[in-house]
Amino acid sequence: MxxxxxxxxxxxxxxxxxxxxxxxxxxxxxxxxxxxxxxxxxxxxxxxxxxIDRERRMVERRIKEARFPAVKSLDSFDFAAIPSLNKTLVLELARSEYVTRRENIIAVGNSGTGKTHIGLGLGLAACQKGLSVGFNTASALVHELLEARDEKRLLRLQRQLAGYKLLIIDELGYVPLSQTGAELLFEVFSQRYERGSTLVTSNLPFDEWTSVFGSERLTGALLDRLTHHVHILEMNGDSYRLNQSKRRSRRASAATPADNPTQA
Known part of the structure; x- marks a missing residue:
């Protein structure tokens, strides 16, 4: 008893x-x-x-649902390596108030400058604020949309994408899109216009986006919606990944003993 x-x-x-x-x-x-x-x-x-424990579990659930390829924070980003990036603006955006205002972010710059890291860091910050986040590359998202259309579940996927407080679309411009794929992706942007925040990373300047969407009319309409309320992060510079690899190679070479000429 x-x-x-x-x-x-x-x-x-x-x-x-x-x-x-x-x-x-x-x-x-x-x-x-x-x-x-x-x-x-x-x-x-x-x-x-x-x-405290409930908050921790909530953040973990948001991160899992976002489907980040890796969990990266802004604390680990080397801002000094990309002088063109406005660090003050990025840290202000990390407060996630732009999501409440339904504003967008476009990170533009050449390959290897850390655009994905910035997207992941801002996505993580939004999760920590209790906001729903979705992450995908442009090509993978278009593939999902085409597959959903073929399987008669496109409307359900579109509703899911429209429901995120923050949708991150990474690597726009790396792969040209088919006409149908471009139209489906445009529809995602259109449905989120002034209803949710969208963060896009791209290696192409805006005047080259037509090469991705294949239509000046579609590209113009997309940019009109995407840039209406937008923060632009310019991330041009030397490839951060390439410089990291070069530094590792130099350290490895310095740590290797020189060949002894007296040995056969």
Missing amino acids: TDAPQLLLAHHLKALKLPTFLREYDKLARQCAAEGLDHTRYLLRLAELEL
């Missing part, structure tokens, strides 16, 4: 979906008793632990 209250309490806490209460209540009760804290402060600490 002595175990009955604990069993009932465990049952009720599970039913109320309070796993941290269940895990911590006994240990925390002993700590608070040792510190001479009253029941109100004990409950306050327990509630705070539950909220």
Whole structure:
């Protein structure tokens, strides 16, 4: 009979979906008793632990649902390597207030300058603010749209894409799109216009986007919507990845002992 209250309490806490209460209540009760804290402060600490853990689980769920190829924060980005990038603006955008205002971001620059890293970092920051985020490359997204159309589930996918508070479309311009693919991608942008924020990274300047969409009319309409409320991040410079590889090669060469000419 002595175990009955604990069993009932465990049952009720599970039913109320309070796993941290269940895990911590006994240990925390002993700590608070040792510190001479009253029941109100004990409950306050327990509630705070539950909220902190719930926030952590929520962020983890948002990150998983975003389908990031990797989790990268802005803290690990080398801003000094890309002088053209406005660091102050990026850090301001990391507050994610632009998402509330339904503004867009376009990161433009040559290959290897860290555009994807910036997109991932801003996406992670939005997840940490409790916002729903989706991530995909332009080519993979178009493939999904075409597949969904063929399988009669395009409307469901379009609703899902329109529902994200922030949709990140990476690597626009790396692969030319078919006419149908370009039209489907345009529809995604159009459905999100002034309803949600879209972050696009591209290796092409705007005047070359026609080579991707194959139509000046479609490209013009897309840019009109995408740039109406937009923050543009210019990321031109030497390839960050190439410079990193060169530095690693130099360090490896310096660490290798020179050949001894006296040896055969």
